[in-house]
Amino acid sequence: MLVLEKCSHLGGTTGIAVGSLTAAGTRFQHAKGITDNPAEHDQDAGKFAAPEIESRNNESLRKWFLAEAAETVDWLEGLGLSFYGPSPEPPNRVPRMHNVVPSSRAYIEALAATSRAAGSNILCQASVVELLKESDRITGVRAEVQGQTRDFQASLGVVLAGGDYANSPELISRHKGTGYAAIEGINTHSTGEGHHLAESVGAKLLNMDITYGPELRFVPPTEKSWTENVPRNQPVRRLLAMAANRLPGWIMRPLVKRLVVTWQHPEDAMFADGAILINARGERFCNEKSWPDRELAVAQQPDKVSYLLLDGRLIERYSAWPHFISTAPDIAYAYVADYLRLRKDVAVKSDGLEGLARARAMDPEVLQETTESFNRYLRGECDDEFGRRGDSHTLERGPWVLLGPAKAYFTTTEGGAAITEQFQVLDHAGQPIKGLYAVGQNGLGGMILWGHGLHIAWAMTSGRMVGQVLADLVE
Numbered sequence: 001m002l003v004l005e006k007c008s009h010l011g012g013t014t015g016i017a018v019g020s021l022t023a024a025g026t027r028f029q030h031a032k033g034i035t036d037n038p039a040e041h042d043q044d045a046g047k048f049a050a051p052e053i054e055s056r057n058n059e060s061l062r063k064w065f066l067a068e069a070a071e072t073v074d075w076l077e078g079l080g081l082s083f084y085g086p087s088p089e090p091p092n093r094v095p096r097m098h099n100v101v102p103s104s105r106a107y108i109e110a111l112a113a114t115s116r117a118a119g120s121n122i123l124c125q126a127s128v129v130e131l132l133k134e135s136d137r138i139t140g141v142r143a144e145v146q147g148q149t150r151d152f153q154a155s156l157g158v159v160l161a162g163g164d165y166a167n168s169p170e171l172i173s174r175h176k177g178t179g180y181a182a183i184e185g186i187n188t189h190s191t192g193e194g195h196h197l198a199e200s201v202g203a204k205l206l207n208m209d210i211t212y213g214p215e216l217r218f219v220p221p222t223e224k225s226w227t228e229n230v231p232r233n234q235p236v237r238r239l240l241a242m243a244a245n246r247l248p249g250w251i252m253r254p255l256v257k258r259l260v261v262t263w264q265h266p267e268d269a270m271f272a273d274g275a276i277l278i279n280a281r282g283e284r285f286c287n288e289k290s291w292p293d294r295e296l297a298v299a300q301q302p303d304k305v306s307y308l309l310l311d312g313r314l315i316e317r318y319s320a321w322p323h324f325i326s327t328a329p330d331i332a333y334a335y336v337a338d339y340l341r342l343r344k345d346v347a348v349k350s351d352g353l354e355g356l357a358r359a360r361a362m363d364p365e366v367l368q369e370t371t372e373s374f375n376r377y378l379r380g381e382c383d384d385e386f387g388r389r390g391d392s393h394t395l396e397r398g399p400w401v402l403l404g405p406a407k408a409y410f411t412t413t414e415g416g417a418a419i420t421e422q423f424q425v426l427d428h429a430g431q432p433i434k435g436l437y438a439v440g441q442n443g444l445g446g447m448i449l450w451g452h453g454l455h456i457a458w459a460m461t462s463g464r465m466v467g468q469v470l471a472d473l474v475e
């Protein structure tokens, strides 16, 4: 097998993910006495997206995939990976979320090691730019490998596994609308080449306008997380999983807090409770309660960044359950003090507005006028200039906290090539394009995989199974 990776190292979105994998009927569930089955998992998976999105799901493909997911967990364990859980995530009726330990980088390392041990050649800085075709068959790829153009012939088939297009303004604006083009993908390398390659040979792409997000998220930390410094070899992974599964939650939670302040998004409830968003000049610019207009407006601000302003009342409120800033459900909850301690790059506190403004290089007078103008609406003296309604608490009591920079991001995209259950890519007439396969975000086949853990479950399941499909061609 030849793996071509455009970046200088393996990883992709999988490597920066939280690492949760959702599956029904797993060994981990049995060990905790949880009875579960894929049919019920499919029913619950359908409750995450709004009805108008869920109605576009490829029901038969998702049902089929979910019936394979538990075997994927066994297979990954067999490759030396370890999991914590399962954790609950409503509306799943039973706990189904399995979190890889210590982090999702472990998937990459275990898969790369297994693949190399089986004789695969992995080339980094090797970007596939074209699919090679002879008559009606895909026969190989053309790639830019460390500055040189090279052709590679495929004896069994070409598998597209190039991830999503959350950071492709071209695909996003073509399928979702030009207004969304300024919104970035969390993974800057998610530029949709796999989708372009599939399209170039006539593949049918499905659900390309459906995206996970946009959502407001804090910019990533510049410091490495502790999980990245933990050795990820097999004995350490096993030990960590054993500890994670046996230690009581009150010991585990502080350890995983950093995870919750890294990529999780600030809860909408903060705006419902009276927080405002300001830009780098200290000005308000949108109705903070209106999604996705809020995210679209954030992407139009200087440097595309925004900040949440909290006064003394909001700081007190967001310091204890049930009012948290962000969460990884059932794993941990992060409050104001957690951000001030763990994310000094995105959280600053001051007794006065002036100190806060200076800490983020804003004009204190502008910030003062922003809060006064908002308070005039709160006191009923005028309408809110951005159409906000239903707020009652003025912003006037210190101390103050500014959370940000936060940007509007697409987490991932839900569009992919139409495929068969053998992962063959289909054309517009519903016919397989010979020699071409797609997995992960390239081969979503019209499935809606909202909720935590289904995208990785699909990436791993489709990757495992396409290997079997191609191996069967040899026999």
Ligand SMILES: Cc1cc2nc3c(=O)[nH]c(=O)nc-3n(C[C@H](O)[C@H](O)[C@H](O)COP(=O)(O)OP(=O)(O)OC[C@H]3O[C@@H](n4cnc5c(N)ncnc54)[C@H](O)[C@@H]3O)c2cc1C
Binding pocket: 004, 005, 006, 007, 010, 011, 012, 013, 014, 015, 016, 017, 018, 019, 020, 021, 022, 126, 127, 128, 129, 161, 162, 163, 164, 186, 187, 189, 193, 194, 263, 411, 412, 439, 440, 441, 442, 452, 453, 454, 455, 456, 457, 459
């Ligand atoms: C912050 C974050 C957290 C997430 N957490 C979770 C989670 O916990 N659970 C979950 O289920 N989902 C999660 N997701 C989504 C999930 O991680 C992804 O959908 C999934 O991992 C995608 O896997 P993939 O193999 O399709 O793509 P990727 O993992 O992105 O791999 C694609 C690879 O192809 C390479 N590539 C692209 N184009 C080319 C080219 N032309 N030539 C050569 N190489 C190319 C890329 O560089 C990349 O390495 C998360 C997403 C984000 C952004």
